[in-house]
Amino acid sequence: MNNSGDSEPIAPDDLESRLRALGEDLAVPPAPPPAGVARAVRARIESGEPAPRRAVWRPTPRVAAAAVAVLMAVLLGATPQGRAAVVSVLRFAGVEIHVGGAGPLPTGVPSPLPGERRVTLEEARRAVRFPVLVPSALGAPADVRVADGGRVVTLLWPGVRLDEYDGTLGVVWRKELGEPWPDQVSAVGGWWIRQPHGVSYMPSGGGTPRQERVAGPTLIWQHNLVGLRLEGPDLEEAVRIARSVK
Template identity: 45%
Template sequence: MDDLERELRDLSAWLDTPEPPDVTARVRARLTAPAPRRRRWRYYLAAVLAALLVALLPPGRAALADAVTGLLRFAGITIATSPAPALPTGDPSPLPAQRPATLHEAQRLVHFPIRLPAKLGPPEQVLVADPDRTGAYRVATLLYRGGTLRLDAFDGRLDPAFHKLAMGPGVELTEVDAGYAVWVGGPHALTYVDRTGTVREETARLAASTLIWEEAGVSYRLEGDLAKADAIEIANSLR
């Protein structure tokens, strides 16, 4: 608990809003609730810490990387804020067992609804990836603008992270549909984590600016050459 205690003490300097909301009851209930598995207590505690950040740090006040030291897991994305790794070189490998599909077929192959951004319209191409033994795919990807703009959707209820990214300052809290999101405002190293929790370094690539959020148990990752305001507008148009 030493590292966690140190991070919470560091965080206390940021909790200076005039009238912070009373989250004591929610925090106590989350910490005392029985977890399905003992090894998952850190996940619940991290969720409480993220909730405190959202309640007490207004979006845009400071970079998230400066508010939480080292590591944050949000919407299936594990974000390491320091130290920044060497950037990948060469062409990235596709996601595990990735293949094209029609939109109708992709909807049958994943266990979550595929929502389309009204701001972009129908995708130019649809991909599915990372199937389990039953043939159910974990990831659906919608591609636009010749593949330079992509929207990844995956089942956020699965325990293993979907991606791991690492970068320096530039990670910010923001909002999508009144829920909190994370904006990564520049290129960053990215690796894929499959459904078993194995990090697949062969898929490492240099990603563009990215917006990450979660809705109704589905996690989303919008990546492309976009300003933050444009990315949020696209995310808010999901139907």
């Protein structure tokens, strides 16, 4: 599992293949043929020679750890429950994505973000410490919201939601995904989550995440210091919108 935002995450399938390869490298001395063992035992009994003291094999810590890793890989590959228990974490642009082991999607009506209020675009720009970006592909938003003391600005169009926030201050959103792993989008240097998933808001003062809701396919990227998450369009349209942000 990756716990550092600076390390490249390892997908469960890649982890399993690495562990299996490690197991294949473990050298196990071959056992003697059964007939050879029988002849040696019979000769020792007939000569009256006492049996040699049996040596006890004590694995080195490295070999023991490798053996446990191989066993885990076999178990994880053998059962869906085992594979679902592997969770990889991707942190990017203020979003923490947990891939694998996701439970059922949340139900019910989600609550607003903390302190969420409706404002004009100009009021939003005065209320926050980061630039509020508007994609020219969509034009002026139909609705603008500011939340959590100016930590998040949400721009809304029919069927489209764009959240903006300082992408350098820590985790703002947490997403729970089953497989597959998000797709990297080189056109905007971001990540595309193709499936519906649970998303929670992480309050600026810490504490329990706000009520989880179901999010649709989402594009996450960063423009200078601003983190953005775009929800609603398909991938092609989302990339077109993201590239028009200024």
